[in-house]
Amino acid sequence: MIKVVLLGAGNVAFHLAKAFLRSDQIQIIQVFNRSEDAFSFFPNSLSTTTSLSKILDADCYIISISDDSINEFSATLPFSNKLVVHTSGSVAMNQLHSKNRRGVFYPLQTFSKNTEVNFAEIPVFVEAETKTDLQLLQKMGRSISKKCFEINSEQREKLHLAAVFVCNFVNHLYHIGYELATENDIPFELLMPLIKETARKLDDGIPSTMQTGPAKRNDKKTMAKQLEILHLQEHKEIYSLLSNAIANHYGRKKL
Numbered sequence: 355m356i357k358v359v360l361l362g363a364g365n366v367a368f369h370l371a372k373a374f375l376r377s378d379q380i381q382i383i384q385v386f387n388r389s390e391d392a393f394s395f396f397p398n399s400l401s402t403t404t405s406l407s408k409i410l411d412a413d414c415y416i417i418s419i420s421d422d423s424i425n426e427f428s429a430t431l432p433f434s435n436k437l438v439v440h441t442s443g444s445v446a447m448n449q450l451h452s453k454n455r456r457g458v459f460y461p462l463q464t465f466s467k468n469t470e471v472n473f474a475e476i477p478v479f480v481e482a483e484t485k486t487d488l489q490l491l492q493k494m495g496r497s498i499s500k501k502c503f504e505i506n507s508e509q510r511e512k513l514h515l516a517a518v519f520v521c522n523f524v525n526h527l528y529h530i531g532y533e534l535a536t537e538n539d540i541p542f543e544l545l546m547p548l549i550k551e552t553a554r555k556l557d558d559g560i561p562s563t564m565q566t567g568p569a570k571r572n573d574k575k576t577m578a579k580q581l582e583i584l585h586l587q588e589h590k591e592i593y594s595l596l597s598n599a600i601a602n603h604y605g606r607k608k609l
């Protein structure tokens with residue numbers, strides 16, 4: 355069994371813990387977090403600590419804390435020459451302190467504690483400084499997912515940027531759509547078949563071949579009317595920016 359200590363108890367650590375508990379190759383021997391509160395989400399069977407000095411001896415330490423704290427936190431670990439990885443999409447492997455053997459274990463999905471995920475379908479991207487450590491991370495990745503890939507920090511940075519566009523930005527657009535619908539007494543759920551079909555269509559082709567809408571068709575009167583209906587300046591700016599980007603891509607004239 356590969357002995358793992360989770361360092362951090364947020365969304366990703368929570369879902370990794372659930373996946374590792376189902377794996378017959380990984381044993382979570384401890385979860386560390388700087389505060390007690392987050393442990394309440396984890397199974398009682400797991401050993402926990404808030405003290406860095408009480409961290410147990412493991413084969414792999416997984417730092418799953420906010421991106422900006424990874425560098426500093428890795429320097430505070432009271433051991434050296436151990437395999438220490440982080441789970442971030444955009445932090446380079448060499449941001450981890452060099453007193454330990456460094457690596458990355460990045461699962462590409464949007465994780466929230468209150469939402470179930472099927473880890474078997476989540477791509478896990480691994481990176482390590484040595485072949486032996488890479489093989490260990492691949493073994494861990496393959497024990498919880500059908501999709502485990504090796505990529506370097508530069509590729510992962512671009513992958514994460516792509517993820518910000520297709521997940522975080524799209525979700526904010528859902529939010530604007532939610533507000534527009536509910537402000538006008540239209541249940542948001544009526545938009546769900548459209549949302550699902552837009553994503554499903556990507557099984558049939560690349561995004562640019564699936565684009566529809568007023569900007570693609572160059573329906574200027576419709577776009578001018580919709581711009582007028584929007585009452586928040588920020589929403590008008592987003593509408594114009596995205597419509598112009600679509601118009602540009604398909605060789606149409608800008609708004």
Ligand SMILES: NC(=O)c1ccc[n+]([C@@H]2O[C@H](COP(=O)([O-])OP(=O)(O)OC[C@H]3O[C@@H](n4cnc5c(N)ncnc54)[C@H](OP(=O)(O)O)[C@@H]3O)[C@@H](O)[C@H]2O)c1
Pocket residue numbers: 362363364365366367387388389392418419420421423427441442443444460461462463464465466
């Ligand atoms: N959420 C996602 O969808 C997702 C997907 C893939 C990868 N990731 C990556 O996974 C990592 C964790 O993300 P998350 O969404 O799980 O974060 P999160 O739910 O916001 O949890 C943040 C964790 O970081 C700890 N923390 C924050 N600052 C710290 C510091 N200075 N020292 C020690 N611990 C600190 C927090 O401890 P307290 O409980 O004490 O505040 C908490 O355990 C990030 O690198 C993120 O980029 C996230």
